[in-house]
Amino acid sequence: MEKLSLTKHPELLLTIILAILSTVSTIYYFHQGTILAYGDAESHINIAKRVVDSLTPGMAQLGGIWLPLPHILMIPFVKWDFLWHTGLAGSIVSGAAYIFAGYFIYKITNLLTGNKIAGLIGAFIFALNQNVLYLQATPMGELPLLAFFLASIFYLIKYFQDSSNIPVLIFAAFFAFCATLSRYDGWFLVLFEALAIIIFYFRKPSSFRELEGKLILFATLSFLGILLWFIWDGIILGDPLYFTSSPFSAKSQQNSWLTKGELPAYKNLSNSLAYYTVTSAANIGIPIAILSLLGLFIFLWQKRSMQRLLVILLLSVPFTFYVATLYIGQSVIFIPQLTPASFEWRLFNVRYGIMMVPFAAVFTAYFWSQWRNRIGKFVTLLLIAFGLLYYGLNQYGMPIVLADGTLGLSASKHPEAQTWLAGHYDYGLVLMDDYARTISIAKSNVPMNNMIYVGNKPYWEDSLKTPEKYARWIVMQKGDAIWNGIYENPQVQPLLYKYFYKIYTSPDILIFKRQA
Amino acid sequence: MSYYELTLLLRTREGNSGSKRKNRKYTDLPLTESAFYRLSQTQILAFSLGVIIFIVSLLFNWHATILIIIGGFTLFYFADMLFSFILIFRSFARNPEIKITDEALAKAEKLNHWPTYTILCPLYKEWQVLPQFVGAMANLDYPHDKLQILLLLEENDRKTLAKAYEMNLPKDMKIVTIPDSRPKTKPKALNYGLKMAKGEFLVIYDAEDVPEPLQLKKAILAFAKTNNDTVCVQAKLNFYNPRQNMLTRLFTAEYALWFDLILTGLQSISAPIPLGGTSNHFRTVYLRRLLGWDAYNVTEDCDLGIRIAERGYRTAIFDSVTLEEANSRVLNWFHQRTRWIKGYLQTYFVHMRHPGQYWQNGQKYNFAVFQLVVGGKTFTTLVNSFMWIVTIAYFLFRPQAGHLIESFFPGPIFYLAIFSLLAGNFIYIYAYMIGSLRREQYDLVKYAFLVPFYWAGMSLASWVALYEILIQPHYWAKTIHGFHLQKVNLPPAISPTTTAGAPY
16 A cells, blocks of 8 residues: 655645644633633623523523534534633634644645645745734634635635536535524625626626526535525524624624714724734735735736736635624724724624635735746745744733733623632522623522523513522623623512522622522 | 226236237236226325325415425425535445446457347337337347347237338347237336347337447457346436427436436446346346336336345446437427326335335345435426426515415425525536537537426426326327438438348
8 A cells, every 4th residue: 555645645644743733722711711711702602502501401402692603613522511611612613623724724825826835825924914814713603714714715716716626616616605604794794706707707798598407507506595584583583684684793882882972983094904904914924915915916926817816815715704894883993003092892703704714815826936046935935934933013921912812901800709609519400691791600609500581482581470480590791681681680580599508799790699 | 895806816827818819918917016006995094194184284274284384395395405416426426337448349249259139129100110120139239149139019000010020130139029918018018028029138119219339249248347246237317319309408418317316326326226227238047037127117117126125135237328319399308208207106106105115125225216206206396387386476575475375485494495495496407418529419508497497397397297106107108200311310310211131
């Protein structure tokens, strides 16, 4: 049997190295205790956990706001409490997505340059990015989206190179379908991919029938995820547009910033452009961002073909998406370089910039591949290495995405009440408004199937009227649904004091326990 | 045994009509291996036992019984969906159909050593398409001195006979009159033709067929590329009137899926292939060893395909197309579909008479595929209407019946059912699209969205087929051809108007 040579199979070598990098990085952040640094990270893992372990388990626990695929992928792992408590169930999914994404950056770069070493350079620019290395250790949804996004783009570029190859068009549609079920950025991706297909055929009016057939084939699968999400929200939550109209949606959150006058990019195109450009550069690092722009210019300069324009259009979809959503007020980013000092927070959602790292990786590698002499190649490699170490635009002494998760508004809260409950909880059901993120469930020692939250509808609704019906513990935070519905509700409050006694008090959080 | 069956049996074994010609044996298959009997005694016993168990279970605990049955249906749907997905995937990944290149053809042309070939064309009341068929045969690129074309006409079909004799038929085309006898089926005519066949190879074409001119040569080369155990190569079927109306569009998309994805997928896993009704090319000697067609089976093609696999032989798909007429009239389509489903049911019952044999012959794998392809496709077509009614009822009468319906779908069954409903229906609709694209019939892709209506028609046909198998199992609902003649422009080479003075 022929010996498997790693140098002859760079894909295999790359996969092994990526797996090692992913594991080492995850172990590092596990020991640092930052896997669940983001408040959202724990929410993601909790959603997956509730599908299998909850008072009312089932797929309905996936909810209707966050797209479900990353949570579905975590389900096989969250069954083990250790993987849930630590967040490692999410790290496994993000880690696998990281390997997948790195692999497809290699494939895309290789496709554009015809050079396997350039492919490896592109993959490593992505894989060694410190922000990427941190996020791939967490349960956040960015890495799964990136993986599907890159796979879809790769197959679509392949299709543009040989339009008789129907399977690659189906693969592009399938991964786009997965992307649409991972994050809302994916919805923009499929729109732009469909647009790219139209542009591709637009040059040849004679092939209108072919365009019609191929576009329908692509769109039927790639848009299916969006349709399913509307149907899901309609059936489970009674409103197909629940994800955008509910009080838990991003739009509602952005409205609260707007009323405070802290939505600087809203209806301001230059601010929207500036915010996302700076955020992307902060994620990529200034040196590599510059190299990638040089690569982009050369890519366009050499041959201004339609295919090249389509490649740029597809790889820059995240840029268009975030600029557009910042402009219409559907998303918000705070970054110290641009956010006024008068704002309550100056670091929030900077991880959105990570979506442009593949763009930078591909075009930086492209830039490297265009050097004819070794010195040029060597100097470029040195600059890349420097760029991977020095980021600029980051005063935190740690990856800016991690800084956002530990120091910024994205960070999860760890109030003293959480430690107290972890030490005193014995048994019984706990009533808590999880949406208000009063305390971390994963770190509170309470089994998930002992929690009553808004997703356990019959238990939750009954408990707000008759708190003693199920709960042994009640955890409330000033202003949350339980505080307003029970503590401040004159009709229910007497029941609270009749059946429960206050066992923990802090300025914001109160904990009640059932009387003996 | 019914009086009808007894009469048939007597006629077949001894003859009772007084005519010597009618004493001829039209099938060499033992009746126990044919669809002459609907069910064997063991099958009747097993079926009766099943019905009794079902009734007793219903009386004992109706809810649990229905729950178990729905659970079984759901599992079966899931298996069927998974299997179809694998077939479609493998059809792409392996691309298993035998391709004959121009170079291979040119090389063979130089050798110029083509074997003798028999073409069987059974016709019944199809005189309108006869000129078209003569044209199509004239157009075949094959040494005509090596061809034996047998037009198999029924004695009682006087009009077609008269028309055929009126025509200036080429020398290699011979009219064979089949004595009036029952059953009046295509396979009986084919068996009659097989006895007269002189060719080393043999193919069946329907009267309305227009095969690719090089098809016979390609078939010879396809056989040359296979082992001796490949006794049949099947050309792909398509239509010359796909855009005549909505029905023909959907029919065309269905054929594209069946021949380009499902059958090639089956080939890729070396599974039994239910043959298409025409353009099956055989090594004649093996066809005789297989005892020809089952005269009592109304989808003799499917039955023969399964028998080929059962006897350890193989079928392969090769890259050549025969154009046919897509059924453009709903009622005509419905009768044809009823016959096909009835035939699949017959085939299923025939080959399930001794299921243990699959194990003894080391064909467990073929047994599973047979269950899914022949049994499963028929079963799901039957059950589809029931499941649709349940789904629609759930949404329409949710306040009244919602809880009851939900109680039949506990957790795992519910998720499996939902997944099968969504993914299964999607995969099939998508597969219709892929099939159309593969054949570069781009404008048909969008019609795949209407396929559920087509399925509804199929499901209705399956219930009529079930009824027919009880009442008239061997009745062959003749598909009427020629509706396209006024509406579709055929290529000049095969147009009926150009064949009157065929040059041979």
